[in-house]
Amino acid sequence: MAFKVINPGLISVIQDFGRYGYQHIGVTTGGPMDEHAFLWANRLLDNAFDAAQLEITIGMLQLEVQQPTVIAMTGADLGATINGLAVRPWQSYPVNQGDQIAFNRPKTGLRAYLAVKGGLQITQQLGSAATVVRERIGGLQANGKKLATGDVLPYPIMSPSVVQPFVSKRVPEQFIPDYSAPLILGVILGYQCNSFAQAEIQKFFSNKYEITQDIDRMGYRLTGEPVNSLLEGIISEGISYGAIQIPKDGQPIVLLRDRQTIGGYPKIGCVTTLDAARLSQRGPGTKIRFAIKDIHQAEAERMIYNRFFGIQSKR
Template sequence: MAFKVIKPGLLALIQDLGRHGHQSIGLTTGGPMDEVAFRWGNALLDNDSNSAQIEITFGMFALEAQDDTSIAITGADLAATLNDKSITPWQTYAIKQGDVLAFHQPVWGLRAYLAVKGGFHCEPTLGSVATVVREKIGGLTGKGDKLQKGDVLVYKACSDHQQRSVPRLAIPHYGNKEIPVILGYQCQSFSSLERANFFSSDYRVSSNSDRMGYRLEGKAVHSDLKGIISEGIAYGAIQIPKDGQPIVLLQDRQTIGGYPKIGCVTRVGGSILAQQKPGDIIQFTPITVDQAERERHLQMARLAQWR
């Protein structure tokens, strides 16, 4: 009643929807970088929306099934194979004892999600199993360790499989390089010219990007503020440090920061951004809070209708 890790890959982590309510003591939320893909993985299997999954970054990850179950794969296409036969994401698959599931290098996207019927069984830490390596919390050991060769991922065996796939219109378009941004209350400290430069320029994803944040390289933008008193950091906040190169703070972000922020990437936009690889080019586009809320409600309504 488990998967055994054969190849650990570059970075494979146990995640749920995150560890909430603890930022006051300096603990970040963690959780899936691509929340849309994560939620669809659980929906395909009729799991609770918070059931634990594996987030696989870049691939090179393989497991062997110890018992029958059903799985769902969503997110990036990491050239997955089941017993050496190619399979595609955004649908479910029946797994038999002894089957080998492998993820290779990306065809498109960067992060894939592996859900199992009933979710992976892990002991939560502060109410969540979300793995945050930097804070040494969550995951299989409770100490923030990424998955290693020989790890055993427990699930409840299941022989009742239902073939399902996500509707085409609900699958995110990871080739869309326009990332929606809500302007923040500090945006007035950026001149009209600086804001125009920010929204009209191409930005390259830096190799120095991770689950904490995406560092971008491109047209520098500058604020009239020399610095601010450190304050709480929201998901998707776009910090502008002294060199003018934006940093989009994501799931493993620090809880406070002292750089001016031009705005905030939406949840849906953050999911698209998290699938971009170092070297990929993106652009930012401004939207209103109302537009962001409608976008969010549409995503959640599609999931609710499916369920």
């Protein structure tokens, strides 16, 4: 059946694992900002790793359940409740017809994920249901719009035996991130790193940077000690997820899921995919550091991670 949207909240969108293979025609990937939380939500329900679910930023979403099913919540603690009773993130729950699921304001983190058994049944565009508002693609109506009051989000009908009796699953504690812990992001040096003097590179990796108010699904602007390149600009080229652009003011920009597909600022490096997900849960005022990451180590960690979650390449 479906969830009915009573209150869409501030920024609630449908996401799956992303839209790959189309950056050459200017279509970005989209997908979950916090890949770790997204994958665990599907794993708790034995869903396919890329099953569509909801990404709830900041909170205030309210849904009405129209058919019994099982859900999982992961990511930020947005003070979620079921029928007014507080529930913990990183856990699965049964819900019945008429139940009210609500999210409040952030306690820790910025983005929560709500998955349903079998995944949301959303029509795909270019192989994905991922919502990219700027490109007007994906989502419930295939137009890139955020959720709206009255929207109906379909999911598979579950056999009563799946819902009752029910044993809740919870993510093991060692896999639940602490969104208040100090954040050091691993960086693989990029194509233009040689255009930065050694002193500038040392400055970048030895100083703290603060997340500004200018953050969204496209990227995070940071402020701190300016870093200067010997280049004023470059011929526009493709941009990877996690790329760190250094514009003329020397203040880094970390580009994320809804980034533009090409750009002409020098890039000092690229935040690893696993660390970019960690960044997405931090808000303005958070202090972060960068550390050089060996590309072979990053690749090995990613391979282990993909095997654990059963990720199959969409690239």
